[in-house]
Amino acid sequence: MLKVKNLSKKYEKVLAVNKASFEVNAGEIGVLLGPNGAGKSTTIKSIAGLLRFEGKIEIAGKENKSIEAKKAFGYIPETPALYESLTVWEHLEFVARAYGLKDWEDQANALLTRFDMDDKKKKVGKELSKGMQQKVSICCGLITDPKMIMFDEPMIGLDPKAIKELKEIFVELKNRGCAVLISTHIIDSIDEVWDKVLIMNKGEIVYNRTRDEMTASGESLEKIFFSVTEPEKEEESA
């Protein structure tokens, strides 16, 4: 569903991502991990069609910047930013129009109820707290029923109930056959849900395994993370 092949991105003289290749299949939850400056954000922005890059990115078999690919794609950014003068409901209506959705109202109501936002429908963007904005952002990403969805640090700012709902949503999306990619720093937050782990370091994908492959190795995700991102320190401690 998501195919990234030889993705490279250079900012002037800095090579932020170097020939990264990976896939997240339909019905699979991929998690993108990496230390600060590993190239995760650049990879995420490239997939979202916000950057120019070298290589190839395909969503649902289409080039990621094409209209068809965007229709199949959902994106929940790290920093939620809403239109200050649009109400919560109008945000959802705007997204529905932009993606050409029909009969979206029931789905919108269900999402808002799920995130305890049903009484905030008439609140405009600037009246919402950061956590509430994040919830609206998630609802906007989910309402299009995407085939591939990408979450960038989705738990930040959410209350415990919303985190619980979101984790359930990850699994529901997977069961519906959606390809899910989650970028995060907090390994524990997604430990129960992921199917494939992608670890980036210094602009490269240094680890790409499924849960079964990793379980077979008998090591924890945390241990693997440090062994591939800080190999020198690991050797010293050994």
Add this chain to the structure above:
Amino acid sequence: MSSVFYLLRKSLKNLIKGAAKKPLVLIGYIFILVFIVFIIVASFMPSGMVRNGNPQLFKSIMILVFTVLYYTSLKLGIDKGSTFFRMSDVNLLFTAPIKPNHVLLYGFIKQIGGTFFMMFLAMCQIPNLRNNFKMEAHGVGVILLAVVAYTLAYPLLGMVIYSWSSKEKSRKKLLKRIFDIGAVVVALLFLLSVVQTRDFVSAMDRVFNHPVARYFPVIGWTGSIAAAAVGPLTTEFYVGAIGMLLLILGSAITLYRANLDFYEDVLEGVEFVEAAYKAKREGRNMTFNLKVKENVKQGLKGEGARAIFSKNLLELRKTSLFLFLDRMSLITIIASLVFRFVMPDEIGEMGLFVVLCFSVYLLMLFQIQGRLVNEMEKPYIFLIPASPFQKLFYVTLSEHLKNLADGCVLFISAGILFKGDVATVLACIFSYTSFGAVFVYNDVLNRRLFGWVHSKNMLVFIKIIASLLLLVPGIVAGVFVYAMTELQLLLILTMGGWSFILALTFFMFSAGILNNLESAG
């Protein structure tokens, strides 16, 4: 496209509804509206004024106005083509299945909306122009035509330039260089004419009413359309009108066919815009394009509150052009010297006093938000184990040193250029630094007293009024002393002395602002 129009429609509707819900905001808008209507009505009333404005001056003014308008709007477009986008657009619009051309069009519609109020104010000047210049029957019509041409041309032209320049950094650099060189050439030509003629009006006529200016693409064309208001419809008007028509049509077609991929270039600008909005909400200055030098070898010294001073000095060194001199210093120094140059010779010996007054006025505008505001955003200033007096003194010391350094450069130059004596130069430096200290501590004290005022614009307004009112006794005393002695030196010293006492008093009363975050308002 329907989703984009939905976005625009709803945003506008909710903005109006939001204003209606807040009585104070509504009263503000009504006040502005009444003010504008008053200006229009008053301008149409027979004034009995003799309409003897020189038509050539009118033409110069029109071309000058459009030069400034096109320069600022198009330059901003190259630099921050994204000024019309916000982070919400990046998150929701850029990732949606909408053609980039439509997204760009949406941005420019927003841009036009944003400048609508400014345009409206500009149109309000038409009655004023009618009172001062003898207009033809078609006068108002051609001015409106020029305004419409500008409103349509600059976003389209901006889009074409941006879509071309955003593809490569070198193109952006090249365009910016061309714009800057153009601006410098025009400014130099104008300055040269001012020095030669010693007359602003003649200098304007020589530069902006030159045939090259009148036929210059876009700027000259638009200006020439408006300039026809005070004369017959000449070849210049027709060239301008046809030129603008072709330009608008050509730009529209070019854009529609363009394959745009501009999101990446917009991202950096959007982050900048968001930071600017945040700064505006918090009532502090946004430092535009501030370059930070990386090779400054200056360590930090001192302990406790002195460490803040040392840190501020390091920051100044990293961001200034040379020692304490930064862009604002240069603007103040050059503008103040030019101001004295263009003043009539009759001011004679009072030349340095004139330079002092103008430079203090600029200083007030530039220092309306002091360094302390930036400092108070971070917790360190409150946490450092030192008394509030020590902290306030050291946090503002670098600003006083900067003002002293700027004052030295400005008044030593002015002393040499305008033949001032050493004592007067020293008095000017002392007064300039003292006035600077008043503005610095007035800012702090006002935040302590009026921190509860939520409107940051209102706070700025209060600060300006307070500064002016409190300086009045010094000015009155200075004028009195001058009337008695006719000595410029004593006039300057009296005003400087009053400012010094005022600054000290402000300092004593404002230090408490650093007790805790809540005292900062």
